[in-house]
Structures are given as structure tokens and as C-alpha cells.
Amino acid sequence: MSDDEAVGACGVARCPRMECMVRARNEKYRMNKPFTIPMDNQKSTRASDYFGSLTFSGDVMLKRLPPEVFMNLQRTMRRNLSLDRSIANTVASAIKEWAIEHGATHYCHWFQPLTGLTAEKHDAFLSPTGDGGAIEKFSGDALIQGEPDASSFPSGGIRDTYEARGYTAWDATSPVFLLRAGDGNKTLCIPTAFVSWTGEALDQKTPLLRSIDAVSKHALRIVHALGDAKTSQVIATLGCEQEYFLVDRELFLQRLDLVVCGRTLVGTQPPKGQQLEDHYFGAIPEAVLSYMTECEERLFELGIPVKTRHNEVAPGQYELAPTFENSNVAVDHQMTTMHVLRSVARKHGFECLLHEKPFARVNGSGKHNNWSLSTDTGVNLLDPRDDTHTNMQFMIFLVAVIRAVDVHADLLRASIATAHNDHRLGANEAPPAIMSIYLGEMLTSILDQLERGESKKSAKAIELDLGARTLPQIPRHSSDRNRTSPFAFTGNKFEFRAVGSSQSVAWPNTVLNTIVAESLDLIATELEKKLRKNPSPAKMDSIVRDLLKDLVQSHRRVCFDGNGYSAEWHAEAAKRGLPNFPSTADSLPALATKKAERLFAAYGVLSTRELHARYEVQMEQYCKIVQIEGRTLVQIAITQVLPAALRAQGELADVIAATQHAGVPCPESESALRDLAKQVVALRDAASELAIATAKEVPNIEKRMRHFRDVVVRSIEKVREISDGLERVIPADLWPLPDYATMLLVR
Ligand code: ADP
Ligand code: MG
Numbered sequence: 001m002s003d004d005e006a007v008g009a010c011g012v013a014r015c016p017r018m019e020c021m022v023r024a025r026n027e028k029y030r031m032n033k034p035f036t037i038p039m040d041n042q043k044s045t046r047a048s049d050y051f052g053s054l055t056f057s058g059d060v061m062l063k064r065l066p067p068e069v070f071m072n073l074q075r076t077m078r079r080n081l082s083l084d085r086s087i088a089n090t091v092a093s094a095i096k097e098w099a100i101e102h103g104a105t106h107y108c109h110w111f112q113p114l115t116g117l118t119a120e121k122h123d124a125f126l127s128p129t130g131d132g133g134a135i136e137k138f139s140g141d142a143l144i145q146g147e148p149d150a151s152s153f154p155s156g157g158i159r160d161t162y163e164a165r166g167y168t169a170w171d172a173t174s175p176v177f178l179l180r181a182g183d184g185n186k187t188l189c190i191p192t193a194f195v196s197w198t199g200e201a202l203d204q205k206t207p208l209l210r211s212i213d214a215v216s217k218h219a220l221r222i223v224h225a226l227g228d229a230k231t232s233q234v235i236a237t238l239g240c241e242q243e244y245f246l247v248d249r250e251l252f253l254q255r256l257d258l259v260v261c262g263r264t265l266v267g268t269q270p271p272k273g274q275q276l277e278d279h280y281f282g283a284i285p286e287a288v289l290s291y292m293t294e295c296e297e298r299l300f301e302l303g304i305p306v307k308t309r310h311n312e313v314a315p316g317q318y319e320l321a322p323t324f325e326n327s328n329v330a331v332d333h334q335m336t337t338m339h340v341l342r343s344v345a346r347k348h349g350f351e352c353l354l355h356e357k358p359f360a361r362v363n364g365s366g367k368h369n370n371w372s373l374s375t376d377t378g379v380n381l382l383d384p385r386d387d388t389h390t391n392m393q394f395m396i397f398l399v400a401v402i403r404a405v406d407v408h409a410d411l412l413r414a415s416i417a418t419a420h421n422d423h424r425l426g427a428n429e430a431p432p433a434i435m436s437i438y439l440g441e442m443l444t445s446i447l448d449q450l451e452r453g454e455s456k457k458s459a460k461a462i463e464l465d466l467g468a469r470t471l472p473q474i475p476r477h478s479s480d481r482n483r484t485s486p487f488a489f490t491g492n493k494f495e496f497r498a499v500g501s502s503q504s505v506a507w508p509n510t511v512l513n514t515i516v517a518e519s520l521d522l523i524a525t526e527l528e529k530k531l532r533k534n535p536s537p538a539k540m541d542s543i544v545r546d547l548l549k550d551l552v553q554s555h556r557r558v559c560f561d562g563n564g565y566s567a568e569w570h571a572e573a574a575k576r577g578l579p580n581f582p583s584t585a586d587s588l589p590a591l592a593t594k595k596a597e598r599l600f601a602a603y604g605v606l607s608t609r610e611l612h613a614r615y616e617v618q619m620e621q622y623c624k625i626v627q628i629e630g631r632t633l634v635q636i637a638i639t640q641v642l643p644a645a646l647r648a649q650g651e652l653a654d655v656i657a658a659t660q661h662a663g664v665p666c667p668e669s670e671s672a673l674r675d676l677a678k679q680v681v682a683l684r685d686a687a688s689e690l691a692i693a694t695a696k697e698v699p700n701i702e703k704r705m706r707h708f709r710d711v712v713v714r715s716i717e718k719v720r721e722i723s724d725g726l727e728r729v730i731p732a733d734l735w736p737l738p739d740y741a742t743m744l745l746v747r
Contacts, residue, residue, distance in 0.1 A: 047296075052303030054102065054186070056095055056176040064094040076172050079233070080213065083172045088140025095176055096125060096138035099188040104178055107138060107188035109146035109168035112204040113153040114617045116418075116504045118335050119194075121148050122187055143190060144170045154620065156613025158200050166202055168192035171209070174332045177302050179339075182347050191332050200610050204506035205331070207605050211513035212236050212328060214603040218520035219373050219381065219397070225527045226393055227537065231375040236513055237493075239324030240334050241308075243365035243501050244341055245316050245353040246288060248746070251738040252351035256640075257632055261625075262355035262502070263423070265633045265716065266641065266723040269361045270315075270741035280313045288318065291348040295320070298340045304333045314363035316744040324370060324493075327513075331506045334367075338502070354502040357423035359740060360720070364424035365501035366431075369508055372493040373397060373516075383492035384443075392544050395450065399551045400523055401494060402437060404515035405487060406558035408599070409435035410579050410590035412487070412496075415511040417584040417618070419625035421500035422713075426582055431486035431498045433587075434573045434580045436560040438485030444561060451552045453545060484564035507614075514605045521603075523547060584622050585709035589702075591615040619705045626708040626716075630694030633719055637687040640736040641723045645680045648730045652676065676729065683722045690715040 052059075061070055069087045076083050083091075099107065108120040125136040146168040153166070174191040181187075194203035201207050219234035252258050257265040284292065292309050299306045299322075308321040320337070324330065338354055345352035357364040373381040381397045405412060412435050416425075424430040439447070486498035499508050530543045557576040562569060573580060581587035590596060592615050600606035606614070652673045659666045693711045698704035727735060 047300050050297075051300045051305075052175075054178040054180065054301040055303040056098060057303060060098055061094070064098060066090065073172065080173055080209070083144055083170060085140070085144070088144050090140075092138050092140045092143040095143065095188070096136065099178060099186075100125060100136060102178055102186060103184070104186040104188045107142070107190065109148065109170075109192040110179075110189035111148075111168050111192045111194040112335060112504060112506060113194055113202060114156070114204070114614065115154060116204075116502075116621075118339065119148075119153070120187070120189065121146075146192065148194075153194075153202060154617040155196065155202050156616035156620075158196050158198075158202060158609065158613045165197040166194055167197065168194050171205060171328070173209075174329050175303060177336075179336070180298065180301070182343060200607065200613075204504050204510075205328075207510045207600075207610070208331060208506045208513075209328060210605045211510040211517065211603070214517035214605060215373065215513040215520065218517050218524055221524035222396055222520055222527065223375060223381075223393070225524060225531060226396075226540070228375070228393075230377050231379075233376040234381070235374050235376065236327040236509070237324045237372045237374050237380075238327035238330035238505070238509060239322055239370040239493075240330065240499075240505055241319055241321040241368040241370070242334070242337060242341070242354075243312050243317060243319045243367065245314070245355075245358050245365065245744075246291070246318060246345060246350040247316060247353060247358075247743045249346060249349050249351045251743050252353075254738050256636055257629075258351070258353070258358070260632045261629050262353060263358045263420070263629075264360065264740075265629060266636060266720050266727070266737070267359065267740050268724040268727045270739070270744055279311050279315050279317070282311045284309070284311055284318075287348065287350075291344060291350060292318070292320070294348070295340055295344045298344060299337060302333070302336055302340075304337060306337070312363070312365075314359070314744070317363060317365065324372075327371070327509055331504070331509065334505050356418075356420040356500040356502060359744065360423070362740070362744065364430055366424065366497055367499045367501045367503065367505060369496040369499045369505055369512075370490070370493050371496060371509065371512060380492050382489075382494065392541065395446070395548055396523055396544065397520075398443065398489070399450075399548050399555075400519035401516055402558060403519040403522075403551050403555045404512075405435060405437055406555040407519075408511070408515040408595075409558060410581070410587065410593075411511050411515060411596055411599070412508075413498075413579070413581050414587045414590040415508040416496075416498050416500055416503065417581075417587040417622075418500055418503055419584055419622045419629075420502055421498075422583050424500065425486075425498060431484065432564045432569070433486075433498075433582050434564070434570070434578055435486055435498075435558070436564065436569075436573065436578065437494075437558055438488035438561055438564075439559050440489060440561065443489060444559070447552050447556055447559065450545070450548050451556070453549055485560070486564065510605060514599060514603050517603050518599060523551075583709055583713075584618075585705045588615060588618055588622070588705070591618070616701065619701050623701070623704050623708050626712050627694055630690055630712050630716055633716055634687050634691045634694065636737075637683055637690075637719050637723060641726060642680065642683055642687070644730055644734045644736045645676065645683065645726050647734050649673065649676050649680060651731070651734075672729070676726075679722060679726055683719070683726065686715070686719045686722055690719050 058074070061073060065073065069090050072084055072087050073091060075081065096107075105126070106122040106124050108122045110118060110120050113119050123142075125138055126134045127137040128134050148166060148168060169192055171191045171193055176188065176190050178186045179189050191205075193201070193206045193209065195206060196202050215236055216234045220231065223231045223234065247258070255264065257263065296306050296309070305323040305325070306320055307323045308319070310319055311317070312319045320341070322330075322333065322337070325333065341352045341354070354365065356366070372383075375381065381393060382401075384391055384394045413433060425433045486496070488495045488497065496508060496512065499505060526547055527543065530547075531540070534543070558578060560569065560573070570580065581590070591611060597608045597611060600611050601608060652669065656666055656669050656673060659669065690712070693707075693715045696707065696711075698707045727739070
């Protein structure tokens with residue numbers, strides 16, 4: 001549909017309703033007193049003073065644990081080791097005292113099952129003593145191990161219900177925290193991994209931790225081979241920018257599609273979208289700022305270093321970004337951030353939509369996954385610094401990532417494949433589904449030099465003269481920006497932009513760490529072999545150059561700096577042999593290949609059984625999401641849109657009859673009535689087709705996934721198209737759902 005058609009769609013008749021919404025919103029905002037930090041627990045108003053106050057952090061441990069236990073625990077955390085059981089009781093007792101002093105009554109093992117969400121089962125600290133009294137108890141065993149009755153979590157066949165034992169095990173490297181509900185009620189959350197009784201991973205954290213170990217191990221080999229003896233550990237770092245929409249909660253509750261599916265299944269484009277580009281980085285509406293401030297305070301308490309907030313491109317769309325952290329903690333913090341965004345929104349009369357595409361034809365939401373590797377001595381291994389062309393270490397890591405993305409583009413694509421993200425990837429605002437790397441001019445010229453075996457100067461950051469005397473000269477960053485790339489080098493890190501806004505970042509990072517681990521392993525093995533043969537440090541430069549030359553030649557086809565949205569790129573990518581999997585159903589089979597099995601098994605990240613389980617779970621999830629959408633849309637079409645259309649038809653018929661009775665011919669109205677009646681029939685037919693397609697039983701899961709992709713998704717689009725056509729002609733007072741303009745533009 002063109003913009004012009006959309007403009008015609010918004011009749012003046014909508015305005016009274018919009019005004020009413022503005023009034024309601026303002027009313028609510030006035031009722032919602034400006035947010036102030038509660039002083040009841042003597043909290044300072046300086047964020048730095050209460051930052052991390054609800055986490056069992058290093059400072060708290062130091063105060064509350066005996067020195068030898070503290071040292072032991074710190075060692076465990078720093079080196080990513082498992083906990084020494086002998087100190088568990090002491091640690092548990094300190095955690096319990098601290099939690100109870102802060103008002104917690106319950107504790108839970110907090111884990112991340114394959115649903116992509118978090119799970120928690122609360123237990124009270126209180127235990128009856130048997131003589132009518134009760135004591136507060138929390139043992140070392142309860143801290144380090146749990147056994148949730150977890151038969152209902154997806155396991156992809158790993159765990160049959162008759163042997164449904166699942167265990168949770170404390171991940172001491174991620175801080176224990178107190179999760180505060182809106183009413184102040186606090187629960188002690190213990191980050192845990194979730195595994196079956198056979199030790200197979202049933203969650204997102206276990207393989208993530210394994211992948212972090214793998215990438216660290218092989219990165220360390222490179223760093224050591226290059227002669228850095230001081231580094232004892234390499235850390236994967238992660239910072240995720242979270243995009244989201246806010247809609248009025250009352251409007252949200254009037255839309256079954258938003259409530260059930262998180263996205264609108266019908267709804268015609270608003271007359272004004274993002275074409276004026278007036279929302280992006282615009283002044284943040286006060287009600288929204290009040291919400292953001294409360295979110296930040298809640299996140300600061302949990303030690304989550306949120307840093308940036310702003311309006312995003314689409315009306316009603318916002319973004320929040322933290323400072324990066326080690327990736328295990330960053331993943332846990334990301335899950336908590338999504339929880340806080342959702343729960344605080346309700347308090348402020350909003351609903352926070354994390355879905356990748358809540359509104360069709362309006363910009364979708366992503367989660368830019370900023371990733372790098374850093375040594376424990378503080379060197380960012382993907383920071384080129386000034387001497388880029390001679391910085392061998394940087395070039396090795398850069399080329400390792402290029403190789404990884406080229407060889408495993410299919411897996412990277414599969415790692416972000418969800419029914420939700422399908423609506424965003426490849427659309428005109430999101431990165432395309434073809435995985436490619438944006439490097440920018442400077443690094444591209446370095447690749448040219450590497451390929452030719454030269455070493456010249458690289459483009460340095462130069463000063464930008466702004467032309468006005470009052471303005472300072474500013475250094476121009478050597479890597480430019482390209483918003484169309486799914487995987488971009490942004491100065492000192494890679495930004496995986498195709499990640500979906502509602503998804504857990506654990507899986508994309510597991511895949512990223514593993515594929516890079518493989519590249520680093522390959523390079524380290526070559527390097528070590530050559531250095532053994534020729535141990536002279538003077539030879540190092542030429543050894544590395546030869547190695548990188550081959551790798552660049554073989555893998556630079558995945559690098560692309562142009563417009564990723566263009567049709568030319570699709571043709572060019574096909575010529576280069578890069579895979580293009582437009583939908584989830586096309587891309588998930590990458591998880592079932594021998595290549596994937598070998599990769600994940602070789603680095604101890606997932607056994608073949610664990611990998612297949614993930615494939616199963618993701619296929620199931622895809623089908624279930626599309627099925628739920630299909631059912632929801634049938635219900636909306638039959639019980640809301642159709643009755644509204646019939647009422648409109650009746651009103652129009654009455655008007656025509658009355659007009660003709662008065663002796664005035666009205667052929668235009670008659671023709672409008674005929675059109676409307678036709679659309680009503682078409683809607684009923686399309687809805688019944690959708691109902692049949694959605695209910696069709698296809699026992700084989702792979703075939704079922706293809707059925708949903710080929711038949712149900714299309715059928716949903718068809719119903720939507722007819723419904724959106726009706727929305728443009730039905731009188732506003734008869735339209736049964738809040739429209740896009742009301743949801744997106746009223747603040
Ligand atoms: P934008 O991409 O919008 O310009 P920034 O460049 O400020 O935003 O950074 C985006 C995110 O990248 C932030 O969360 C930041 O902490 C993270 N980031 C910066 N450096 C690194 C790094 N070395 N490793 C991982 N994430 C990083
Ligand atoms: Mg970014």
C-alpha cells in the first residue's frame with residue numbers, strides 16, 4: 001500500500017477518539033506523580049551509591065564472608081570454576097542473612113529454559129521446626145543445586161516425562177540478586193544452569209558458558225603464541241542495545257492480537273509514520289521519561305549498568321543500552337532488563353512491546369549485539385588502535401571473525417531465526433537475512449593489503465574541520481556507519497544487528513563464540529606448528545601474514561560495505577555463493593547438518609543430541625507461534641472485524657434505501673455497498689481458509705514447519721489484507737479495535 005492510500009484512510013471521524021485518548025493519557029500522567037527514588041531504606045539519590053545494592057556483590061561478600069571463604073569464592077568466579085562444596089554452607093548462610101535483611105522472604109533458582117524466557121520457582125526461607133515454631137533456613141545444598149519439577153519445559157526429546165528430573169546448578173560467576181516486584185516484595189534469585197539428570201543441557205546458559213570457555217581457550221593460545229605472557233584469560237564481552245515500543249495499556253488490553261501474540265495481526269498504516277523523521281532522538285515524552293527513570297533505578301539496583309536511552313526511529317519506539325560486561329553476566333542482565341522493562345511499564349499505564357514487529361509497515365525492533373574479546377589485562381582484541389596495519393594481534397582476531405561468519409553464515413542466521421524475527425529481517429528497515437560483514441574503508445584497505453601481501457599505512461582517524469570558528473575540530477572515526485549490515489565492525493567490536501528484540505541473546509552468542517573459537521583454533525594450530533618449526537620471533541610477522549593472506553582470499557566474499565537492502569546485493573550475494581535463508585523454516589535446518597554437529601561437538605558446546613534437541617524445540621516453537629497467530633486472527637476476523645463490517649453494510653444499505661425513497665439516486669453509494677459486501681464475503685472465506693490451514697495436522701515436524709511457512713503465514717497475510725482494506729472504509733465509530741494512529745501517535 002502506498003503512503004497516499006494510508007493518508008486517505010484516517011478519517012476526521014477518528015479525531016474525537018484521539019482527543020479522548022490524549023485526555024486519558026494526560027490524566028493518567030498527572031496521577032502518576034513524578035518518579036522519585038524511595039528514601040525509606042536510606043537510599044542515596046546518587047545512582048552510584050545504590051548501584052548494585054540488590055546484588056550479592058564483591059563488597060557485600062567481603063563484609064559478610066570469612067576471608068578464606070571470600071578468597072575461595074572470588075577465585076571460583078574469576079576463573080569460571082565450579083564452586084568448592086566445602087564453602088557452600090557458609091556462603092548460603094551469608095546470602096540468606098543479607099537477603100532477609102533486605103526484606104526477601106523467598107529464594108529461587110533462576111534459570112533460562114529453552115522457552116527463551118526465564119523460569120523461577122519460589123521457596124520460602126521459612127521452615128517449620130515441628131514444635132509449632134519456624135526458623136529461616138537456607139543450606140549450601142539449596143544454594144548450589146535445585147531440582148525443579150520441570151517436566152513441562154521443552155527438552156526436544158532429551159527428557160521424557162517419566163524420567164522428568166531436571167537439575168539446576170548455581171552459576172557462581174553471575175551475581176545473586178534480589179528481584180523487586182512493583183509492591184516492594186523481594187525474591188532472592190540465584191542464577192543457575194538447568195540440565196537433565198544425564199547432564200545434558202536443557203537451557204540457554206549451559207552451552208553459553210561452554211562456548212565462552214571454548215573461545216577464551218583458543219583466543220588465549222593466539223595471545224600466548226604472539227608472546228604475551230601476562231594474559232591468563234580472555235573474556236568475551238557483550239553489550240546489547242534493546243529496542244522496544246510503548247503503547248497505552250488500556251489500548252493494549254483492547255487488542256486480542258497484542259495480548260496473545262505481542263504483535264498486531266490487523267491494522268492499517270497510520271497517516272503519519274516515521275517519514276518526517278521527527279521521533280528518532282527527539283525529546284522524550286515526559287510520561288515516557290518518568291517510566292525510563294524508574295526502569296533505570298530498578299536496573300541500577302541490580303547492578304545493570306544502563307547508560308543510554310533515546311527515542312528510536314518509529315513513533316512510540318525507544319531504546320535502552322547498557323555498558324558492556326562479560327558476556328555471561330551481560331546475558332543474565334539482558335534477561336532481567338526485559339523483565340524490568342515489561343513490569344515497570346504496567347505501573348506507568350503502558351505496555352512494553354518487545355516483539356520484533358508489533359506494527360506492520362512500521363519500523364521493527366532489534367537488539368544490537370555488540371561483541372568483542374578482551375584480555376584479563378584489559379586489552380580489547382578487536383581494537384585496532386593507531387597502528388592498525390602493523391597490529392598483528394588485531395588482524396588475526398579480525399580475520400578469525402571473518403572466516404567464522406563466512407564458514408558458518410548458515411548457523412549465525414539460524415541463531416536469530418524466530419517466527420517473530422521473520423517479520424523484520426529483510427524488510428526495509430532491518431538487516432537482510434543474508435549474513436555479511438561491514439568493515440568500512442580502513443579495514444577493507446587493510447584486507448586488500450593483506451591479500452596482496454603488502455603492509456602500507458592504514459587510513460588514520462583524521463581531523464574533521466567543521467568550518468565554523470566556534471566549533472572544535474573533531475577526530476573522524478575511521479570506521480563509518482552502515483545501518484544496513486547484519487554484522488558490522490563498529491570501531492572496536494562487532495555488532496550483530498540481526499538479533500531480534502524479544503529473543504534471549506544467549507543462543508546467538510553461543511553460536512558466535514563457537515564459530516569464532518573454531519577459527520581461532522585453526523589459526524592457533526597453524527601458528528604453533530610454524531613457530532615450532534621456526535621459533536625465531538623475527539619470522540613471526542611473515543608467518544602471520546602468509547596465514548592471513550590465505551584466509552582473507554578464501555573468506556572475504558562475506559564482506560560487503562554497500563547497501564544491504566538493495567536488490568543488487570541479493571544478486572551479488574547469490575553470485576558469491578552466500579546463503580540466503582529468508583525465513584525461519586528455511587534457516588533452522590542448518591542446525592541439523594553434519595557441519596553443525598561436528599562444530600558444536602568439537603568445542604564441547606553441544607553434543608549431537610543436545611543440538612538436535614534445540615532444532616526440535618525451535619521448529620516446535622515456530623509452528624506454535626504461527627498457529628497461535630492463526631487462531632487469534634480467525635477469532636478477531638469473525639468476532640470483531642466481520643460484525644463491524646456487517647453493521648457498516650447495514651447502515652449503508654439503510655442510507656441508500658432512505659435516499660432512494662426520497663427520490664434521490666445514489667449510484668456511488670450503491671457501488672460502495674457492493675464493494676463492501678464483496679469484501680465481507682472475501683473476509684469470511686479467507687478466515688475459514690485460515691482456520692482450516694491452522695488446524696491441519698501434519699505429524700512430521702519438518703513438514704509441519706514448511707506447512708506453516710507456505711500455507712498458514714500466507715493465509716494470515718491474506719486475511720490481514722482484507723481486514724486492513726475494510727478498516728480504511730468502515731466508519732471509525734464502528735471499528736472495533738484501537739487503530740495504529742491512536743496507539744502510536746498519542747503520548
Ligand atoms: P551505537 O551502536 O548506538 O553507536 P555505542 O557505540 O555507544 O552505540 O555502543 C553500543 C553498545 O556497544 C553499548 O552497549 C556498549 O557498551 C557496547 N560496547 C562498546 N564496546 C564494547 C566491547 N568492547 N565489547 C562489547 N560491547 C561493547
Ligand atoms: Mg548500535
